[in-house]
Amino acid sequence: MKKTLSDKNILLAVTGGIAAYKAAELVRAFKKRGANVKVVMTAAAEGFIPAKTLAILSKEDVLTDESQAATAEVAHVQLARWADALVVAPATANTLAKMANGIADNVLLETILASAAPVKVMAPAMNDQMWANPATARNVNTLISDGFSLVEPDTGFLAEGYEAKGRLAELNTIVSQVEEELNERSAEDEILSHLKGQKVVITAGGTREPIDPVRFLTNRSSGKMGYALAEAARLAGADVTLVASVKRDCNAGIKVRIAESAEAMLSAVQEAMVDADVFISAAAVSDYRLKEPFTDKVKKQGDDDGLTLDLVQNPDILKTVGMAKKPGQIVVGFAAETKDLLENATAKLQKKNADMIVGNDVTKAGAGFDKDTNVVTMVRDGLAPIEAGPASKLAIAKEILKQVADIQEQR
Ligand SMILES: Cc1cc2nc3c(=O)[nH]c(=O)nc-3n(C[C@H](O)[C@H](O)[C@H](O)COP(=O)(O)O)c2cc1C
Incomplete structure (x- = not known):
């Protein structure tokens, strides 16, 4: 035997x-x-x-x-x-x-x-x-x-x-x-021991763009995937900064910076990226925000009157960090898609100057927002797509980090 x-x-x-x-x-x-x-x-x-x-x-x-x-x-x-x-x-x-x-x-x-x-x-x-x-x-x-x-x-x-x-x-x-x-x-x-001592910056959650002091625009992202990535990176021995729009329970070894809006998230990320090795953008960043949020709570207008919100585009955090990437830094983004996952993820890889895009078909069973499990397709330049899941978000997070370590090894 x-x-x-x-x-x-x-x-x-x-x-x-x-x-x-x-x-x-x-x-x-x-x-x-x-x-x-x-x-x-x-x-x-x-x-x-x-x-x-x-x-x-x-x-x-x-x-x-x-x-x-x-x-x-x-x-x-x-x-x-x-x-x-x-x-x-x-x-x-x-x-x-x-x-x-x-x-x-x-x-x-x-x-x-x-x-x-x-x-x-x-x-x-x-x-x-x-x-x-x-x-x-x-x-x-x-x-x-x-x-x-x-x-x-x-x-x-x-x-x-x-x-x-x-x-x-x-x-x-x-x-x-x-x-x-x-x-x-x-x-x-x-493989994951390669990340030991490295500084890893991760974003999590759907951003919240204020409408007035009590309301905001947001999306269905719960932040669970970003928090799972932070935990996996911590377990691998990395020095983890998590920039999150939402607070969830997590290990005290993870440095959590709460940043609700896309603009706040971008500045927190840029600050953390100064000496970082890896950036993983798992947050669902709102594409638009109100041009001018109301300073007081909006009251119902006349009986039949509607309300038009004037929106402007938010900064693209992944692209901004991707374009400003320093030699040696690894940038990973997510693409939550409801169709044409592979095409969209591949296009995003180039557009954002990212090293990997994690495609996430949010319509698939076991995948998507607020679930405890996920199914992903990881797209890297010049490689066949790598599938992972359905598995717990922590297990998926480890698969993503293994690819990050592999990208570093290949350099
Ligand atoms: C003869 C006999 C066989 C049992 N076989 C099973 C079994 O195969 N699977 C099971 O889940 N419970 C079985 N039970 C019920 C468990 O023994 C019972 O739920 C018990 O409280 C389990 O305790 P434990 O989970 O602390 O070990 C059986 C009970 C008896 C009396």
């Missing part, structure tokens, strides 16, 4: 489904490939397989509610930090629901909530009706947007005595997926 998981730390979280007995084989499969395996399990899982079996096979103590209660150590946090990959298998409908809601009322859930493992895989197993229930589907989708990957249950003979979808996936499929993701992650870390 090839030691494809040599020195990798795998935390197996076992929950209380009938397939829990297969956890013993799963531990063996990971060990055979050279991994270090530790197990955490729920009380319900202990009803299906003794902790002792998993302790003997993994050659490690198994963390249970009972063992946690008897130790002076904060074992769940230590275990959460130790893992390169967290594998929840089998994952019950109950535990998936709790995970999706951040509930931590047993040691397995505490460990999962405390885990920042770069690879997180869930392999559900349950009765077919439980799997088909919309609540389960909703929870699984939430977990996917939170960065978990799914090993879908198989269709086969269930414990209930009939053939349906819900059986735990083949153990080989689970092991291969973990292996693949860990390998991808190492390759990704290697």
